Amino acid sequence: xxxxxxxxxxAIDDFAKIQRHMLIAKEEGATKTYASLKDDYLSLKAILNxxxxxxxxxxxxxx
Numbered sequence: 001x002x003x004x005x006x007x008x009x010x011a012i013d014d015f016a017k018i019q020r021h022m023l024i025a026k027e028e029g030a031t032k033t034y035a036s037l038k039d040d041y042l043s044l045k046a047i048l049n050x051x052x053x054x055x056x057x058x059x060x061x062x063x
Contacts, residue, residue, distance in 0.1 A: 002033065004051075007046075007051075008051055011044055011048055011051070011053075012049055012053065012058065013042045014044055015048060015058065016058065018037055018041050019041065019060050020061070021033075021060055022034055022038065022041060022061055023060065023061075025037060038063070041061060042063075047061070053055065
């Protein structure tokens with residue numbers, strides 16, 4: 001069973017990866033891809049907020 005720290009690390013890593021893909025999709029004008037990634041972004045952001053992770057420094061999208 002993963003620890004809370006391992007779960008938080010995985011979520012933070014996934015959050016960073018989704019943000020990278022969102023920025024690329026936005027740059028390429030891939031609106032459907034961006035919208036799909038945004039759903040995952042918002043879900044992870046909510047989980048990280050509830051977990052007490054400070055997103056100030058790691059949230060590059062700011063949506």
